[in-house]
Amino acid sequence: MTDTPQTTPPHIAALIVAAGRGRRAGGGLPKQYRRLGGGAVLGHAARLFSARADVASLVVVIHPDDAALAKEALPAGTRLAMGGESRAASVAAGLAALPDAATHVLIHDAARPLTPAAVIGGVIEALHSGAEGAAPALPVSDALWRGAGGSVTAAVPRGGLSRAQTPQGFALPAIRAAHAKAPAEAADDVEVALAAGIKVVITEGHENNFKLTYPADFARAEGMLTPKEERPMDIRTGNGFDVHRFGPGDHVTLCGVQIPLGRGLQGHSDADVAMHTVTDAIYGALAMGDIGQHFPPSDPQWRGAASEIFLRHAVDLARSEGFTITHMDCTVICEFPKVGPHAGPMRAEMARIMGLDVSRVSVKATTSERLGFTGRGEGIAAMATVTLVAS
Numbered sequence: 001m002t003d004t005p006q007t008t009p010p011h012i013a014a015l016i017v018a019a020g021r022g023r024r025a026g027g028g029l030p031k032q033y034r035r036l037g038g039g040a041v042l043g044h045a046a047r048l049f050s051a052r053a054d055v056a057s058l059v060v061v062i063h064p065d066d067a068a069l070a071k072e073a074l075p076a077g078t079r080l081a082m083g084g085e086s087r088a089a090s091v092a093a094g095l096a097a098l099p100d101a102a103t104h105v106l107i108h109d110a111a112r113p114l115t116p117a118a119v120i121g122g123v124i125e126a127l128h129s130g131a132e133g134a135a136p137a138l139p140v141s142d143a144l145w146r147g148a149g150g151s152v153t154a155a156v157p158r159g160g161l162s163r164a165q166t167p168q169g170f171a172l173p174a175i176r177a178a179h180a181k182a183p184a185e186a187a188d189d190v191e192v193a194l195a196a197g198i199k200v201v202i203t204e205g206h207e208n209n210f211k212l213t214y215p216a217d218f219a220r221a222e223g224m225l226t227p228k229e230e231r232p233m234d235i236r237t238g239n240g241f242d243v244h245r246f247g248p249g250d251h252v253t254l255c256g257v258q259i260p261l262g263r264g265l266q267g268h269s270d271a272d273v274a275m276h277t278v279t280d281a282i283y284g285a286l287a288m289g290d291i292g293q294h295f296p297p298s299d300p301q302w303r304g305a306a307s308e309i310f311l312r313h314a315v316d317l318a319r320s321e322g323f324t325i326t327h328m329d330c331t332v333i334c335e336f337p338k339v340g341p342h343a344g345p346m347r348a349e350m351a352r353i354m355g356l357d358v359s360r361v362s363v364k365a366t367t368s369e370r371l372g373f374t375g376r377g378e379g380i381a382a383m384a385t386v387t388l389v390a391s
Contacts, residue, residue: 012124013057013102014049014167018042018070018110019083019090021063031212032110033069037225040073041212044113049106050075052117054124057102060110061094086184088192095176105175106167107189111212114221115167122203123169133193133200134169136209137162164188165205174198223322234390236323238285240277245379252337252380255330255346255363256308256353259337265380268297272307274330274363277382278350279307281328282314285388286321308353315354323388325354329362330384333374339365 018032032042042060049055061081062070070080081097083090091107098105104127106120119136126134140163144156168189175189178196186192190200212218249264253272265271280290288294291310295302318325328350332339339346343363351358368375 010103010128011056011099011101012054012104012106012127012169013059013098013172014055014106014108015091015094015098016042016045016049016058016060016108016110017083017087017090017094018045018066019061019063020087020110029069030063030066031218033066033073034218036113036212036218036221040069041113042070042073042110043075045108045110045115046074046078048113048115048117048120049108050078052120054121055106057099059094059097061090061097087188088179088182088184088186091189091192092179092182095172095179098172102172104169105172106169107175108167109211112166112209113212114224115165115209116206119165119204119206119209120167123167126201126203127169127171131169131199131201132171132174133190133198134203135190135200136165136167136203136205138165138205138207139163162202163205164190165209168193168200170198234323236285236388238281238283238386238388240279240281240284240384240386241381242273242277242280243373243379243381244271244273244276245373246377253307254332254339254342254380254382256349257342257346259339259342261337269295269302269305269310270307273380274332274346274382274384275307275311275350277384278328278330278386279310279314281384281386282311282318282325282388285386286318286323288317311350311353318388322390324390325356325386326389327360327362327387328354328356328384329386330364330382332363332365333368333381333383334365334379335367335370335375335377339363 021030033040036044049058059079059081060074061083064082079097081093084093106123123134123136140158140161144158145152146154146156170193175193178192178198182192193200212221244265244267246263247266251258251260252265253270254274256275265273276291283290294313295310346363347358347361351361373379374381
């Protein structure tokens with residue numbers, strides 16, 4: 001009978017780099033010690049690995065001045081190493097502090113406290129499969145520009161580009177040797193590995209695995225950690241008002257609907273006074289200025305432009321900020337044309353552009369009893385109110 005050879009399972013260690021100062025995030029403290037979801041950011045990052053059965057040990061690299069903060073943030077007994085003058089130096093110090101039994105290491109940014117378990121598991125699986133290096137990433141989907149002096153100087157092809165994330169995993173002897181000759185300015189450990197000839201496999205990243213860098217990132221992370229039913233309700237109301245004078249033409253455009261008339265409205269775009277008003281109401285609810293700030297009338301590209309462009313921009317901006325538009329009410333103020341016969345198509349067009357059910361869109365009209373500029377037939381005014389609710 002022949003004995004089956006026994007293979008020793010890999011000892012995977014986690015190394016969290018937390019020696020930076022992180023001042024761009026605000027808040028006074030280095031960002032890894034700021035509070036998030038009832039605990040320090042560093043504590044959340046440490047638990048990503050300490051709770052895993054397939055990670056055998058954990059070392060956290062800290063700034064020498066932060067020992068007391070680290071003790072408060074981390075579980076008792078967490079092994080610490082003191083960082084150096086650069087990220088590469090801090091990682092090298094952490095690698096030296098790993099237990100002798102370690103065969104592989106996962107190097108992670110302390111400022112990524114929301115890394116999904118599947119992302120970590122994907123890196124570990126690649127290492128188990130024999131990869132000398134593995135790191136999660138997401139493909140670049142946005143257009144890329146190169147700029148100087150506040151202007152775009154060139155478009156950059158995005159084909160083959162990825163957004164790097166952590167943890168970045170390596171066979172320990174290989175990454176130790178790579179760091180022994182790494183340049184101090186290396187951005188991350190994949191750059192160090194590539195310089196040493198280590199092949200790095202790309203594993204699947206995740207949008208939730210973002211790095212806390214700016215104050216807005218903390219608000220996003222807090223929202224993800226707080227159950228939806230416990231979040232404070234955020235309801236915004238915005239108001240808009242606009243006026244356009246009459247001029248030459250044979251129709252006016254209101255809420256995207258052309259209405260025959262013996263004159264037109266004057267404006268840099270198509271002068272849809274009602275749609276402009278609703279657009280400004282959305283910007284107002286977001287506290288993000290008005291149409292003139294987003295689409296300056298001095299810019300010739302907007303001359304004669306369809307106002308749908310402006311409204312769609314405001315709607316998309318609200319969604320990107322985490323809000324749902326739940327209701328819109330617009331009142332057109334004029335002696336003519338008669339708006340009532342066209343209110344149905346106007347509501348339908350606004351509902352289409354804003355992505356709302358028509359039952360949530362109100363369009364109505366009133367006169368000013370022949371008083372003022374609208375009463376004298378010199379132009380049309382409009383006012384609007386929109387309601388936004390945090391998603």
